[in-house]
Amino acid sequence: MLRLCIVFICLLYGVKTDPGQSCPAFTALGFGNALIGTELQVKLLLYTRQNPTCAEELQSTTSQYLNVTKRTTFIIHGYRLTGSAPVWISDLVHLLLSVEDMNIILVDWNHGATTLIYNYASRKCKRVAEILKKLIDEMLIEGASLDSVHMIGVSLGAHISGFVGQMFGGALGRITGLDPAGPLYRGAPPSERLDPTDAQFVDVIHSDTDGLGYREALGHIDFYPNGGTDQPGCPLTIFSGLQYFKCDHQRSVFLFLSSLTQSCNITAYPCDSYRNYRNGKCTSCEAFWPMPCPTVGYYAHEWKSYLTQQSHPVTSMFFDTADKEPFCIYHYFVDIITWNKATRRGTFSIVLADETGRKAESKVNPEAATFQQYNQITLLIGFDQDLENIERISLTFSTGSVIGPKFKLRILQMKFQSLTNPERPHLCRYDLVLMENTPRTFRPIPC
Template sequence: MLRLYFFISLMCLVKSDPDETCPSFTRLSFHSAVVGTGLNVKLMLYTRKNQTCAQVINSTVFGNLNMTKKTTFIVHGFRPTGSPPVWMEDLVQGLLNVEDMNVVIVDWNRGATTVIYNHASSKTRKVANVLKEFIDQMLVKGASLDNIYIIGVSLGAHIAGFVGKMYNGQLGRITGLDPAGPLFNGRPPEDRLDPGDAQFVDVIHSDIDALGYREPLGNIDFYPNGGLDQPGCPKTILGGLKYFKCDHQRSVYLYLSSLRENCSITAYPCDSYRDYRNGKCVNCGIPQKESCPLLGYYADNWKEYLKQRNPPMTKAFFDTAEEKPYCIYHYFVDIITWNKNIRRGSITIKLKDKAGNITESKINHEPAIFQKYHQVSLLARFNQDLDKVSTISLVFSTGSVIGPKYKLRVLRMKLRSLAHPERPQLCRYDLVLMENIENVFQPILCPKLQM
C-alpha cells in the first residue's frame, strides 16, 4: 500500500516545482459512506496553464483563475461508495480542449459520501452557499456573471439551481445532467433546478423512471431515447451495480460526446417521444427552417430560437447508439404502395457502400399503415453515416409467427438524409416485398423535382 501511495505521489508532481504535489479529488471508502461524512467543500482549478495538475483555490486564493475568461464549475452528486467520479478527468480535459477557460471542480465528496441519500441531499444548499461566497469574491475581482457556467450532475444540478437563485437568474448558463429525482420530484421551483435560475438552462434527462427527474427543468430539456432505458445499459439486476447507475450516468457521457469533434448529436424539438419516432418533429435543419438544437456543450447555440417561444422552453428528443460516441444518423424512408388492401407492418432497411460498410435500421417501434397510393414516411436511425450508398435492402414484416405471408407492393421507395439534406435522394420503383424475405437492389437518383 505504501508503494501505491508513493507511486501516485510521483505521478502528480508539478513539473515546475518538484516539491509540490498535485491535489486530487477526495477519495473515500465504503466505510466512510457507512459511518457518514461531514461536509467539506474543496475547489480545484484547472486551466490550460495547469491542465493536468489542479490548484486548490478559495475566496482569498485564486491561483491561475483568469477573471476575464469563462469559469465552468463542475458539481458532482451523491457518492454512496466514496470513490471519485470516473468521468471527472475526461470532462475537465474535454472542456479545456474546446475553449480556453477556467474549470473548477466542486469537490464535496465529504458530505456526498453516505449510504443514506437523504443525508447527502440535505447538504446541497450548504454547498450552494460555499459557491456563492466564492463567486461573490470573483465578482469583486472583476469577473462577470455572464461568464459563469455551472454543470451539475444529479444532486449537483439542484445545487447549481440554488446558486442561480441567489443571483436572481443572472448566471450565464446552467447544465443539469440527469438532475436527481428522489426527494425533488414534485417540489416547487424554489426547492430545485428551474428554467429561471440562469440566462440559459439546458437539461439532459436519461433516467426519468428511477434516479432522475421526470419533468422539464430547463429552457430546453433533452430526452435521449425518451429518457428511459438507455441502449447498452443492463436491463436486469443481473447487470450488478451498473444496472442501477448506467442510465443515470449516460447523461454525462452524452455530454462528453459533444466535446469530441467526431460526434455532434442532433435533437428534435417535439411534444413527445412517440411523435419524434413517428417522424412528426424533424423539420428543423432542412432549408428555410431553424437549425436543430445540438446536445451538450453547444446547446446554447439554440438560445436565440428559444427567445421566440412563449414561454422560452421546449423538449427535444433523439435516439442514441449503444456505444460511444453514441451518434445516430437520421434518414427518411418514404414508401408509396399499391396494394389493394391495407397492410400493417414494419420495415428493416440496410445500407451498404462500395467499401463494404453496412448499417441497419429496424423501424419497428409501432406498425406502419400502408394504404394504396398513400406515402408513408418512416424515420430510420443508423449507427453509421454512409456518404455514398451503393445498395439498399428492405424487409417487410407483419410480426406474425403463424398465418399467411403477405406481400407489400412498393410503387416507389425514396431515401433522404436529414443530417445532410443537400445529398442526392435515392429512389427505387416497382418493388414487391415478400414478407420476411430480404430484397436487395441498387438505388437510382430521384428526379430533382420530387419532394
C-alpha cells in the first residue's frame, strides 16, 4: 500500500512534453520513463541576451548566438526520479542573463538522469562530462578561454562539473557546486568527485548534509546555511510527500537564485562548527581583511584571489536564513548581565519595532543560555527584518517548563549591537525585571 501511494505521488509530479512547442526545451519525461529507465542522451540548450526565452540547441560551436569571447556558464542538473523538468531552470537562466551578458548552456541529460535506480544515473556522470569536454575543446579552437568558463552543477551535476574540470587540469575559471550529491560519493577519492583542484575557484553550498547532500568541504570555500542540515520552511515529516526529500536539497539552488536578485546580501562567517557560530563565537572576518566577510552565491568569486592564494584558507562558512525568499536574516549581539542569585537557564523571544510600527521578530536564537549573577552572556540573535531606527523592544524569557512555578529574571544591563550593520549606535536598557513567559516592552536608550 505504501509503495502504491509513493507511485501515485510521483505520477502527480510527472510532466509531459508539449508537442506544439516551437522552441527547443528541456526534455520533460514522466514516471513511466523512470520505471523502465532511460539511456543517456545529452541536449545542449543555449540561451543568450539575443535569445533569452527561446533556446538554440547546440550540436557544435556552429551557432547563431554563441559568442565564445564572452563568459560561458554551464548549468547541469542532477538525478531526476520522476523525469520532470527542474522548477528552477527558467529563473536561473533569466537571472544570470540579467546580471551579465553571457552564454548560458543548459545541459539537459534528463535521458539518463531519469530512473528509479540512482546508481544508474550516477554511472552516466563521466560520460556527460566527456560530451561537455568535447564542446569546450571546440570552443577553445574558436577562441574561447578556460578562464571564462563557469560551471554550475546541482547535486550529481556538481560532480559532473568536477569531472570536466579534471579533464582540463583544473584550468576552468569557476565551478559552483549546489548541494553536491552525497550518496555514492561520501568517502570517494578526489578523482571520483568534486574537488578544489577541479577549477581555479570552487565554491559550494551545502544544504542537505544529513540527507542527499555531501557533508565535508569540497571547495575553496564551502557555505553551510543553517548548519547545512534542516532548512527553515522545509517539511519535517515524510507525510509531506516528495517535498520532504527535495526541499533541503533544493534550498542551495534557491539561495543561489536569491544572490542574483541582490535584494539582500547574505553574509557568511568562518567557523569550526555551526554550534560555535550560533553561540556567537565566530563573527569576526579578520581572516579576510581587508575584504569583508564573503557573501553567498553568485558574487562569492569576489573573494577568489584571497581563497586561492592562501596555503591554509578558512573554507567552512556558516550563516542562518529565513524560511522564504530572499532568505536574509539580520543579526544582533545581545549582551546580558543578570542579578539573580539563583542560576537561571532559558531562552529569549525578542520583537523589535521602529517609529512606523514595523516589527522584526527573532527567528534564529541560540541554545538555552545559563544566566548567573553578574556574569555577562552574549547571544547571537537573528531577525527577519532590518530596522534602522529601533523605538521599542519586547522581551519574553522562557525556561521551557510547562508546569511548575514561573521564574523571574532580573537584568542589570542589556546591550543590543547590530552585527549586520555594526556602524549603528548600540542600544541599552538597565535594571529590568522579566516574569517568565510574559512579554515586557520598553524603549531602549543609547549606551
